[in-house]
Amino acid sequence: PFNYMPNSYHMDPSDPCYDVCHRLVRDMTQYGVCVLDNFLGKEKGLLVRNEVLEMYRLGIFSAGQLVSNPKSKDSQTVRSDLITWIDGKETYCQYIKHLITQVDNIVLRANKMANNGRMGDYLINGRTKAMVACYPGLGSHYVKHVDNPNKDGRCITAIYYLNLDWDVMKCGGLLRVFPEGTDQVADIAPIFDRMLFFWSDRRNPHEVQPAYSTRYAITLWYFDSQERELALKKYKEQATSALLKRAQRK
Numbered sequence: 001p002f003n004y005m006p007n008s009y010h011m012d013p014s015d016p017c018y019d020v021c022h023r024l025v026r027d028m029t030q031y032g033v034c035v036l037d038n039f040l041g042k043e044k045g046l047l048v049r050n051e052v053l054e055m056y057r058l059g060i061f062s063a064g065q066l067v068s069n070p071k072s073k074d075s076q077t078v079r080s081d082l083i084t085w086i087d088g089k090e091t092y093c094q095y096i097k098h099l100i101t102q103v104d105n106i107v108l109r110a111n112k113m114a115n116n117g118r119m120g121d122y123l124i125n126g127r128t129k130a131m132v133a134c135y136p137g138l139g140s141h142y143v144k145h146v147d148n149p150n151k152d153g154r155c156i157t158a159i160y161y162l163n164l165d166w167d168v169m170k171c172g173g174l175l176r177v178f179p180e181g182t183d184q185v186a187d188i189a190p191i192f193d194r195m196l197f198f199w200s201d202r203r204n205p206h207e208v209q210p211a212y213s214t215r216y217a218i219t220l221w222y223f224d225s226q227e228r229e230l231a232l233k234k235y236k237e238q239a240t241s242a243l244l245k246r247a248q249r250k
Ligand SMILES: Cc1cc(NC(=O)CCC(=O)O)nc(C)c1Br
Pocket: 064, 131, 133, 142, 145, 146, 147, 148, 159, 175, 190, 206, 208, 217
C-alpha cells in the first residue's frame, strides 16, 4: 500500500510533518513508545469520531473473539471489545481513511528519516487494515498481552483514540504498557485525538483496564518487510505440510 520514497529521502525542517516524525523516531528509539496529542485537530478528530459512532449505531461491529480466561475458574472473558476491520475504501469511512493516510505518511517518513532509512532497524513496507474497536463500558477490558509475541511481521502498533472528555478516574479504560526491562509502567489515557505508537513485540506487554464508559479506538499494525516475508513463508510451509499429512491419511 505504500509508494516507496527514494532512499535518499530527507525532509526539510519547514515540513509540518518534520517535527512529528522526529518525535516519533526519537521516542521509539528511546522508549519504544510515543504519544502524539492533537494528532488530527479537533475538527477532523470529531469527523472521524462521528463516523465510528455511526458505524456502531448501524451495528457494524461484531464481538471480538471472547477467549475464556484459561487461568480463572469462572467463565469471565479476557476481552470484551467489539471490533470491525476497515480498509478505508468503504463509503462511510472517508475520514477514517484520512486518518489512515496521515498515519501511513508519518510512519513511512519516520522510517525513511531514521538512521540510514530504518527506525528500530525495521524497513516498514505495509500494514494491516484498520481495526476499529469499542469497549462497551460495564467493566469491559483486555488482559495483559503482547501484540506480536512470535514474529508474525508486525513491528509497530499505532492506536488512535476517540474518547471526548475521558476522565480515567471516572471511566477507567487506561492502557497500561509494561515496557520490558524496567519497573516503570506507561499509563496512557485513551483521550480524544491522541495517537499512540509502540513496538508490537515482547518489549511492550500491555493491558486495557476495565472501562466504565464506551471506549473507542482505531488500531493499525505496521509490517517490517523482512519479518513479514519470513512469517508468510513459514505459514505457507506449515499449511502445505498440514495438507500433505491430511492427503496421506486418506
Ligand atoms: C485485536 C487486538 C486488540 C488489541 N488491543 C489492545 O491491546 C488494546 C489497546 C487499547 O485499546 O488501548 N491487542 C491485540 C493483541 C489484539 Br489481537
